[in-house]
Amino acid sequence: MAIEYAVIAGGCFWCTEAVFKDVIGVESVESGYTGGARPNPTYEQVCSGATGHAEAIRIGFDPEQVSYGDLLDISFVTHDPTQLNRQGNDIGTQYRSAIFPANAEQEAEARAAIARAQADHDVPVVTTIEPLKEWYPAEDYHQDYWDGAGQRNGYCMAVIPPKLQKLRKSFANKVKS
Numbered sequence: 001m002a003i004e005y006a007v008i009a010g011g012c013f014w015c016t017e018a019v020f021k022d023v024i025g026v027e028s029v030e031s032g033y034t035g036g037a038r039p040n041p042t043y044e045q046v047c048s049g050a051t052g053h054a055e056a057i058r059i060g061f062d063p064e065q066v067s068y069g070d071l072l073d074i075s076f077v078t079h080d081p082t083q084l085n086r087q088g089n090d091i092g093t094q095y096r097s098a099i100f101p102a103n104a105e106q107e108a109e110a111r112a113a114i115a116r117a118q119a120d121h122d123v124p125v126v127t128t129i130e131p132l133k134e135w136y137p138a139e140d141y142h143q144d145y146w147d148g149a150g151q152r153n154g155y156c157m158a159v160i161p162p163k164l165q166k167l168r169k170s171f172a173n174k175v176k177s
Contacts, residue, residue, distance in 0.1 A: 011087025025065025
């Protein structure tokens, strides 16, 4: 099995990580930072909005079980791609909706996924396609957040369950649990 990687941003990485950990064919989900200029940024620096980085996730997946296009479609259903530089109350470029393709094939898939998502919205999808830059894993306490501290975090309790419901409703055949 050859693992491939998808790097996407759709708001708070705690929330996007929780969704993708439940998808069949996903082998790993790592929260981190990419798309900016500052090397080795900290969470606080990224939250300031000054680094140019997005809170993103790096999904390791088995393309025999789930396609890159499916992962993008799941992303579009489980966040609002029409909000520019925000998701709900999370405001700033670090919360932008973005896809960071690793190669020309992924870039073509990203364009197709944006077109599919646009068909579901009557306002413009603002998701950007950005060059894949250096990946910086987030601090350890951000990894697997929903499985631990997230269960006691009011923000996560309000935001993540509806995302998981959308995943199960729209992609029932792709969900582990």
